[in-house]
Amino acid sequence: MELVNLKIASERVSFGEAVQRGLGQEQGLFFPEAIPQLPLDEAFWQLDFVGRAERVLGAWLADELGQDNVSALVRDAFHFAAPLVKANERQYCLELFHGPTLAFKDFGARFLAQCLSLLAKDKKMTILTATSGDTGAAVADAFYGIDNINVVVLYPDGGISQLQEKMFCTLGNNIKTLAVKGSFDDCQALVKAAFSNPELKAQFGLTSANSINIARLVAQICYYFEALAQLPAEQRDNAVFAVPSGNFGNLTAGLLAKAMGAPIKRFVAATNNNDTVPRYLQSGVWEPRDVFATLSNAMDVTSPNNWPRVEALCEQQGWPLADIGAEKVDEAQTQARMKAMHAEGYLSEPHAAVASEALVRQLQDGEVGVFLGTAHPAKFQGAVEEVLELDVPLPPALAAVVDKPILSEKLDANYEALAAYLQRAL
Numbered sequence: 001m002e003l004v005n006l007k008i009a010s011e012r013v014s015f016g017e018a019v020q021r022g023l024g025q026e027q028g029l030f031f032p033e034a035i036p037q038l039p040l041d042e043a044f045w046q047l048d049f050v051g052r053a054e055r056v057l058g059a060w061l062a063d064e065l066g067q068d069n070v071s072a073l074v075r076d077a078f079h080f081a082a083p084l085v086k087a088n089e090r091q092y093c094l095e096l097f098h099g100p101t102l103a104f105k106d107f108g109a110r111f112l113a114q115c116l117s118l119l120a121k122d123k124k125m126t127i128l129t130a131t132s133g134d135t136g137a138a139v140a141d142a143f144y145g146i147d148n149i150n151v152v153v154l155y156p157d158g159g160i161s162q163l164q165e166k167m168f169c170t171l172g173n174n175i176k177t178l179a180v181k182g183s184f185d186d187c188q189a190l191v192k193a194a195f196s197n198p199e200l201k202a203q204f205g206l207t208s209a210n211s212i213n214i215a216r217l218v219a220q221i222c223y224y225f226e227a228l229a230q231l232p233a234e235q236r237d238n239a240v241f242a243v244p245s246g247n248f249g250n251l252t253a254g255l256l257a258k259a260m261g262a263p264i265k266r267f268v269a270a271t272n273n274n275d276t277v278p279r280y281l282q283s284g285v286w287e288p289r290d291v292f293a294t295l296s297n298a299m300d301v302t303s304p305n306n307w308p309r310v311e312a313l314c315e316q317q318g319w320p321l322a323d324i325g326a327e328k329v330d331e332a333q334t335q336a337r338m339k340a341m342h343a344e345g346y347l348s349e350p351h352a353a354v355a356s357e358a359l360v361r362q363l364q365d366g367e368v369g370v371f372l373g374t375a376h377p378a379k380f381q382g383a384v385e386e387v388l389e390l391d392v393p394l395p396p397a398l399a400a401v402v403d404k405p406i407l408s409e410k411l412d413a414n415y416e417a418l419a420a421y422l423q424r425a426l
Contacts, residue, residue, distance in 0.1 A: 001060055002033045003018045003030040003031060006308050006309070007025070007029075008024065008026060011025055012033070015061060015064050015065070016065075018214045019112070019214060020116070022212060022213050023212060026196075027192045027195060029212060029306070031313075032060075038260045045228075045229045049222075053078055054067075054070060054074050056225055057070050072114075073118065077107070080098045080099045081098050082096055082098065083098070084226075084231065085346075085373075087344065088341075090359075090367075090368065090369055091356060091369040092227075093348075093371055094223065094371070094372050096223060096372060100141050101140075101141045101168075102167075102376035102378070102395065102398070103134035103374060104372065105135045105137070105138030106142075107220055108138070108211065108219045108220050109141070109209060110138070111219035112215040112216055112219070113139075116207070123205060124205050126151075127150070127151040127207060128204075128206050128207070129152070129154070129209040130191045131153055132160065132246055133161065133298040134298055134379070135153075135210060135211075136164070136167070136168040137164065137168040140177075141168070144171055144174065144175055149174065150176065150204075151209075152178065153175070153177045154418075156179075157179035161297065161380055161381075163398055164379055166401040166406070167379075167397075169406045170405065176425055176426075178409055178411040178418075179408045179410050181410065181411065182413035183300070188247075189413075200419060200422065204422060210247070210249075211248075212305050217252055221254075221257045221260070224253065224254050224258075225257060227241075231368065237263045239265055239367075240265055240369050240370070241267050241370050242268040242355040242358045242362075242369060244296065244354050244374055245269045246304065247304050248269070248307050250374070251310060252306045252310055252313070255267065255314070259316075259317050266325060268325035268327060268355075268359065269324055270327050270329060270358035270371075271326070271327070272295075272300070272328070272329060273294055274299060274300050274302050276288045276289070276302050276303070277326055278327060281324065289302055290302070295334055295350040296334060296353075298351060310324075327358035327361055334353050334357065335387045337354070337357040338350065338384070338387050338388060341356060347384070347392075349375055349377040350380060350384075350387075351374050355372060358371075377392055378393070378395055378398055
């Protein structure tokens with residue numbers, strides 16, 4: 001698997017090098033030069049999730065890592081389900097929150113951890129990553145206690161739910177957490193700045209666990225095929241996926257699945273009030289604005305890192321950008337959709353409700369909608385209980401951390417403060 005730096009086309013690297021480096025020169029994203037095609041015979045659809053994921057990821061990585069290694073990585077990373085649950089007559093939810101930290105990030109983070117353990121061996125490394133809520137917990141859980149790997153997670157102070165914070169800021173050991181006085185975009189900018197300093201990067205062996213890391217993205221491809229496998233065969237060619245979108249890694253993975261041959265009819269990028277992409281697709285003007293705090297806080301991103309990959313993939317495949325649907329769903333509409341879904345018998349948190357509302361607006365006759373359920377409703381207990389006026393019990397993973405103290409340090413949103421922290425803490 002060869003990848004090219006989207007900013008410097010002459011920089012080409014292997015999968016192993018891209019995983020360990022995270023970003024290329026000048027903060028460029030690594031992008032695959034070619035998309036492998038996957039034979040989709042009936043036997044493929046009859047496989048279980050792990051067997052199917054072995055085939056999907058083997059198409060990308062077997063030449064470099066060997067199929068036996070790929071299969072071992074998959075088996076060690078994916079030991080939880082991704083059920084497709086009917087939410088109403090026209091919509092299904094792909095529930096991606098049945099992993100250890102109750103969010104879709106478990107798929108990518110655990111696969112990344114397995115890849116780095118294989119590739120880095122005894123080399124000391126530091127995972128430096130930003131989170132808008134769920135990446136932090138998934139990465140912390142995946143790397144907790146691994147020898148020779150430290151994890152430093154930056155998140156917006158006061159910008160994530162308390163239960164999200166408790167999931168990864170109570171661990172200690174090799175997990176360091178920093179509450180940044182700013183937005184997720186500020187956190188993301190600090191990570192990029194650190195990666196742009198070659199001395200700092202070399203000193204601490206920096207790599208990232210955000211969806212800028214290619215290992216995260218290829219892992220997420222697998223659950224799009226899983227959703228299609230669980231649909232009735234006659235509906236697969238008419239599936240429309242609505243993706244709750246913040247940093248746009250999930251949509252990128254879905255488009256990669258389609259490029260591999262997944263019979264996905266089309267995609268809808270669903271955002272909250274932080275609607276840079278819907279405005280861009282309508283006007284052609286890229287105009288990030290100040291971050292707007294919403295109930296769907298993991299999507300409170302105005303400069304999505306993965307958008308250059310979306311554009312590169314559409315250009316590579318000859319797909320017009322206009323083929324991607326886009327919807328902005330505001331706070332009142334999010335709450336109204338949560339209530340409507342509950343009345344239909346499905347309990348949803350705000351992110352999935354944004355995606356479901358996008359399907360309500362965009363589904364055409366004969367189409368079937370699949371929206372991604374990216375987090376367990378209990379991770380947004382306060383918002384769900386307030387909107388729906390009911391009690392949401394905590395699953396064991398959350399109940400276990402609710403009374404633990406937060407171990408985070410506060411950090412000003414400037415590079416010098418981050419560099420000083422790394423020198424002191426690592």
